[in-house]
Amino acid sequence: MPKSLSPARLDEDLEALNDLELWMTRLQHLANVAVERQMPPMARSSPKVPKHSANFFENLGARVLRWRATDDSGHSGAVGLIQGSWFQRSSSYNFAPDARAMIVDLHNDQAMAYLLRSASQGLEEARVVAAAAGEEGSPVPVARSMAEYVRKAVEARFASYWFLEPAKAKAARKWVDAQPLRTEPTFSVEIEAVENMGAEALRAQLLAWLSPRRRKVLATAAGVDAADCATLARTIATVLDTGKPAARARLQARLSQLGGSEDWRQDFFLDALPKNLCAVRLRATRLGTAYHSTYRVSVPLHGLQLLLDAPGAQALHRHVNVDHLRFCRSRGFDLAESIAPRSFAQEPERTLRRGTVPGEVHYVLILPKALVPKGCKPGATFRSIAPANDGNLSGRKLRSA
Numbered sequence: 331m332p333k334s335l336s337p338a339r340l341d342e343d344l345e346a347l348n349d350l351e352l353w354m355t356r357l358q359h360l361a362n363v364a365v366e367r368q369m370p371p372m373a374r375s376s377p378k379v380p381k382h383s384a385n386f387f388e389n390l391g392a393r394v395l396r397w398r399a400t401d402d403s404g405h406s407g408a409v410g411l412i413q414g415s416w417f418q419r420s421s422s423y424n425f426a427p428d429a430r431a432m433i434v435d436l437h438n439d440q441a442m443a444y445l446l447r448s449a450s451q452g453l454e455e456a457r458v459v460a461a462a463a464g465e466e467g468s469p470v471p472v473a474r475s476m477a478e479y480v481r482k483a484v485e486a487r488f489a490s491y492w493f494l495e496p497a498k499a500k501a502a503r504k505w506v507d508a509q510p511l512r513t514e515p516t517f518s519v520e521i522e523a524v525e526n527m528g529a530e531a532l533r534a535q536l537l538a539w540l541s542p543r544r545r546k547v548l549a550t551a552a553g554v555d556a557a558d559c560a561t562l563a564r565t566i567a568t569v570l571d572t573g574k575p576a577a578r579a580r581l582q583a584r585l586s587q588l589g590g591s592e593d594w595r596q597d598f599f600l601d602a603l604p605k606n607l608c609a610v611r612l613r614a615t616r617l618g619t620a621y622h623s624t625y626r627v628s629v630p631l632h633g634l635q636l637l638l639d640a641p642g643a644q645a646l647h648r649h650v651n652v653d654h655l656r657f658c659r660s661r662g663f664d665l666a667e668s669i670a671p672r673s674f675a676q677e678p679e680r681t682l683r684r685g686t687v688p689g690e691v692h693y694v695l696i697l698p699k700a701l702v703p704k705g706c707k708p709g710a711t712f713r714s715i716a717p718a719n720d721g722n723l724s725g726r727k728l729r730s731a
Contacts, residue, residue, distance in 0.1 A: 343386040344660075346477040349484045350393060352658040354409070355717060357397050357487070359657070360509040368394040370412050370436075377415050377432065379445070380456050383476035387413045396438065397488070405502045407488035410436030411480070418449070424466040431466075434458060434476060435483070441491055443472060443479065460493035470494060515713035516620040516720075519636050521706050522692075523611040529599040532609065532672075534563035535694060536598065539676035544588055551584040553577075567600060596672060597626070603672075608699040610706055612636070614691050619727045620718040621687035624675040630666035631659070633673055633695040635716035641705025649701055656717060670697040682731045687719075689730025 358365045370392050379387055393411040414433035417423075425431055428449040435443035440463050447456040458479045459469035472493050473479035486492035489502030527535070537545055538559040549556035552565045569581050582594075589597035614622060614636055622632045635656055637643060650669070654661040676692040705712065 342477045343383075344389065346480040346484075347386070347389055348658055348660050350409075350411075350480050351660055352653060353484050353487065354393065354395050355657040355659075355720075356653065357395070357506070358720065359512050359715065359717060360506070361512050362400050362509050363506070364398050364400050366396045368396070368410075370394045370410065375415055376413070378453060379413065379432075380454050380475075382454070382474065383445070386476040386480075394436070395488070399505065403505055405505050406438075406490045407486075407492070407502060407506075408436075408438040408490060409483060409488040412436060424464060425469075426467060430456075432456075434479070435460075438490055439463075441494060443493065444469070462491070462494060511715060513715070514618065516616070516618045516716055516718065517622075517636060517714045518615045518617055519640070519712050519714055520613045520615075521610065521640075521708060521710045522613060523609075523708055524702065524706050525609055525611075526607075527609040527694075529601075529603055530563050530567070532603075532694070532696070533566070533599040534559045536674050537562050539674065539692070540588070541677045542679060544677070548581075548584055548588065551581045566598065570600065599672065606699050607696055608702050610637070610693075610695045610697070610702060612693050612695070612706075614693065614714070616687070616689050616730055617713075620716065620720045621728060621730075622675070622691045622718050624677050624688060624691060626674055627663070629673045629675045629693065630670040630695075631655070631662050632691075632716065632718050633675075633693045634666045634670060634697075635662075635718060636693075636714045637695065637703055637706070639714040639716065640703035640712055641710070643703035643705070646701045646703060669701065670695050672696045678731065685728060686731040687728045 357363055390411060390413065393409060395410075396406070396408040398406040412433060412435070416430050416432050418430045419427055423431065425446070426448075430447055430449060432445040433442055434445055437443060441460060442463075443458055443460045445456045446459045446469060447453070457471060458473040458476065460472050461469040470493060473482060483492065485503070486499040487503045487506040489499040492499035492502070537548065540548075542556070545559075545562075546556045548566065549562055552562060552569055554562050554565045556562065566581065566585070569577055573581070585598055586592075586594045595601050616622070622628070634646070637646060638652060638656060650665055651661075655665055656662070673693065673695045675694075678688065682688070
């Protein structure tokens with residue numbers, strides 16, 4: 331952590347960015363809203379910025395989006411956050427001769443936001459202002475930091491000219507907040523089983539769903555046949571408990587390598603499981619541009635996004651902030667990990683070709699029984715609007731493998 335930034339300052343920046351992510355994603359899933367995502371201009375340099383916004387820019391990433399209402403309301407909005415370069419006396423802008431400015435929000439190109447200071451002011455005195463094109467000589471003060479600016483932009487739902495026309499921005503927000511979520515499903519889900527599985531059974535299922543290459547690595551280290559996952563599951567536990575030191579060390583190294591985390595014992599169900607857990611086995615079939623990956627770090631989030639749409643999911647809805655789980659990946663990952671941390675998915679038999687994604691993913695979601703939707707019965711099916719990985723910026727639909 332930079333010495334000049336307090337934990338509260340860092341939290342404020344990250345919370346603002348999380349809210350930004352949530353609403354940029356949510357807008358894409360609202361009925362009557364058309365969204366265009368764009369890549370921001372390539373940054374040519376990383377100029378110095380005020381300390382009050384340094385951490386914000388460090389974590390900014392690509393944040394460019396335009397939206398418009400598809401009914402006759404006429405509402406629209408845009409956000410195009412960037413870290414520009416400082417400039418002075420530019421013929422393209424009408425700032426005062428002694429003003430030094432940096433573009434921080436391209437907005438809709440007809441109005442922008444800037445960090446602005448005079449030549450006599452220090453860097454830390456720069457503040458966020460906004461102006462319509464050609465009116466930079468009388469900019470409107472908006473915020474003391476980028477975090478404050480983004481909070482205000484989110485509150486206005488990025489409405490066109492929100493920083494110049496607050497009444498219109500208020501009307502746009504009211505309209506946006508009244509729009510329901512789109513009902514077009516992104517996944518079809520079938521519940522295959524809901525059962526109480528012990529650690530050994532879960533370990534055997536996990537091993538069966540590893541790719542053949544990864545399973546063979548463990549089988550070789552354990553000294554058994556890779557095809558017999560039940561025996562492999564038992565042998566792994568036996569070697570770790572009673573094996574010779576060299577055998578234990580060899581197997582531990584492979585488990586740590588394939589588990590991908592320091593918690594490899596939990597990853598492979600080698601420690602006692604908490605009580606009152608239930609394993610929900612399901613199959614999710616891709617219907618649109620959204621897709622799932624089988625990386626284990628993504629499984630809790632993607633799986634719980636599906637269960638939000640299962641019949642009888644009221645207990646899960648009450649337990650979580652649904653918008654955080656569904657539309658804010660940065661918050662959703664932590665939230666899902668706290669509920670279903672040991673969940674896993676079936677890996678592809680072989681590496682997928684470039685430009686393709688899994689068309690169907692099998693999951694085992696391990697979560698508290700009290701949070702399992704009541705409609706999750708073997709053979710039950712439902713449709714989900716889960717965003718998952720929602721297409722790509724080029725607009726090209728990735729093919730299903």
